[in-house]
Amino acid sequence: MLDKQIEKLIAAEKKRQKKVINLIASENYVSKDVLEALGSILTDKYGEGYPGRRYYRGTTVVDEVELLAQKRALELFTLDADTWSVNVQPLSGSPANFAVYAALVPQGERIMGMTLSHGGHLTHGQSVSMTGKFWKQVPYGVAKDTERLDYEEIKKIALAEKPNIIVAGFTAYAHIVDFKAFRKIADATGALLMVDMSHFAGLVAGRAYPSPFPYADIVTTTTHKTLRGPRSAMIFSRKDERKLHNKIDKTILPGLQGGPHFNAIAAVAVALKEANTPEFRKYAAQIIKNARALSDELARLGWRIVEGGTETHLLRVDVWQNGKGIGGREAADKLEEAGIIVNENTIPNDARSPIDPSGLRLGTPAETTRGKTEKDFVKIAQRIDKILRA
Ligand SMILES: *Cc1c(COP(=O)(O)O)cnc(C)c1O
Numbered sequence: 001m002l003d004k005q006i007e008k009l010i011a012a013e014k015k016r017q018k019k020v021i022n023l024i025a026s027e028n029y030v031s032k033d034v035l036e037a038l039g040s041i042l043t044d045k046y047g048e049g050y051p052g053r054r055y056y057r058g059t060t061v062v063d064e065v066e067l068l069a070q071k072r073a074l075e076l077f078t079l080d081a082d083t084w085s086v087n088v089q090p091l092s093g094s095p096a097n098f099a100v101y102a103a104l105v106p107q108g109e110r111i112m113g114m115t116l117s118h119g120g121h122l123t124h125g126q127s128v129s130m131t132g133k134f135w136k137q138v139p140y141g142v143a144k145d146t147e148r149l150d151y152e153e154i155k156k157i158a159l160a161e162k163p164n165i166i167v168a169g170f171t172a173y174a175h176i177v178d179f180k181a182f183r184k185i186a187d188a189t190g191a192l193l194m195v196d197m198s199h200f201a202g203l204v205a206g207r208a209y210p211s212p213f214p215y216a217d218i219v220t221t222t223t224h225k226t227l228r229g230p231r232s233a234m235i236f237s238r239k240d241e242r243k244l245h246n247k248i249d250k251t252i253l254p255g256l257q258g259g260p261h262f263n264a265i266a267a268v269a270v271a272l273k274e275a276n277t278p279e280f281r282k283y284a285a286q287i288i289k290n291a292r293a294l295s296d297e298l299a300r301l302g303w304r305i306v307e308g309g310t311e312t313h314l315l316r317v318d319v320w321q322n323g324k325g326i327g328g329r330e331a332a333d334k335l336e337e338a339g340i341i342v343n344e345n346t347i348p349n350d351a352r353s354p355i356d357p358s359g360l361r362l363g364t365p366a367e368t369t370r371g372k373t374e375k376d377f378v379k380i381a382q383r384i385d386k387i388l389r390a
Contacts, residue, residue: 021380023342025314025363026171026199028228029370030267031274037267038230046259050249062262069265072272073234076205077213084213085245087235088268089252089260093198093222096233097123097167098131100194100218103251104244105135105164112138112163112191117346117354119172121196138163142173147307147348149173151181158189169196169212172345172361174291174310176210183215192244194218198233200312202226202365205275206284209312217244226287226313226365228280229271232264283368287313290364293374297381306347306359313365318347319388320358329356331388338387340380 001007017029030038042065048055051063069088074081090096101111111131113124118141122129125137138161143150158166166189168182179195186193195212201221203209212219219236223229235252237244253260274280288311295315299305306316319331326334328344335342345361352358364377372380 019339021340022366023340023362025361026225027366028225029366030228030230033270034230034267037270038263040263042266043263045262047262048253048259065262065266069269072269076272076276079213083239085237085239087249087252088265089257090233090235091257091261092231093233094123095256096220096235097196099251099256100220100235100248101131101135102255103247104192107134109135110138110161110163111135111165111167112140112158113167114170115139115141117350118142118348119170121171124167142348144349148175151178155185158185162189163191165192165194167194167196171199172316174307174312174315176311179212179215192217196220198222199225202228202275203284203313206281208284208288223268223271227271227275230264230267232268287364287368289374290368290372290377291315293377294362294364294381297378301385314361314363316345316347316359316361318359320352326388327352327356328359331360334387340384
């Protein structure tokens with residue numbers, strides 16, 4: 001590179017990434033092919049519009065790129081192009097979610113989403129997010145005793161509040177979501193059902209987690225978490241007389257965005273192909289085995305695991321333990337000093353503040369990509385225990 005300052009910073013970040021154990025549940029390491037597509041000359045092309053109907057000329061090649069990404073997305077999740085549509089242009093997860101609401105929920109109306117502190121995402125209608133300013137959040141959480149979803153309670157709230165859309169799929173929830181139960185609730189209240197599978201899309205792709213597609217009207221996802229692609233997002237919607245997909249496409253462009261990032265779309269296509277392999281299915285299964293090994297060993301060493309364990313790629317550890325332990329921030333700092341990268345996280349009904357909460361969120365996708373297995377995660381749990389008790 002001619003730009004030595006940026007070259008040096010990239011080299012420094014590469015070195016940092018190599019050195020640490022990365023337990024950030026939303027991060028991963030992409031393949032060389034994904035990086036190559038992302039760093040390609042496709043970034044130079046403008047192409048506002050959709051394949052076959054662009055506002056720019058010279059788009060025959062990028063049309064093929066976008067169509068291939070769409071085809072691979074539908075194939076990966078075994079969806080039929082007659083019943084499902086996919087938009088691969090959203091720039092990231094947050095704008096994808098915003099676009100769905102902007103397309104389908106009148107301003108000022110209601111989005112039912114999980115409270116942030118229980119494991120929901122900002123874009124599920126949280127007040128500090130624009131999704132909570134343009135629309136009104138109908139919050140729901142997890143049960144106090146089990147810290148898991150209580151579908152009866154969710155139904156009660158939905159019947160009372162009549163939200164326009166119900167959002168299922170979270171950033172910090174360690175158990176399998178019952179999408180069928182959410183479908184029944186949506187039907188009982190006349191709401192749309194959106195599943196935000198950003199966190200577990202790779203597990204669905206790898207057949208290690210149930211598919212939300214049989215039950216959802218809309219599925220949104222980031223492509224850079226368990227799916228192991230570039231930083232981007234997709235919106236799937238059912239094709240029927242409600243014309244959800246037409247409304248969503250129009251909201252993305254011209255409503256919200258300009259030119260698609262074809263380099264990112266190409267890199268998504270590469271990741272989707274990689275995810276549709278026996279190796280990736282093995283990877284997805286290993287992610288969960290590793291999370292279970294980490295969770296079980298931490299529990300054995302005396303740490304309280306939120307929700308009582310994990311069925312997915314992540315877990316939350318209550319490190320504060322009602323004052324007997326240490327704060328989440330201090331715990332994350334100590335671990336970082338020792339080369340283990342995690343993030344502090346609230347736990348349901350947290351007695352502490354979101355800036356210095358009671359918990360840590362740990363995830364296994366990144367280190368599983370690097371080839372770690374259960375025995376490595378047992379050792380990582382023991383190291384974490386030692387560091388936190390020092
Ligand atoms: C990560 C995430 C998002 C947002 O994705 P960004 O690409 O960071 O904007 C949205 N929803 C959920 C559930 C997520 O986990």
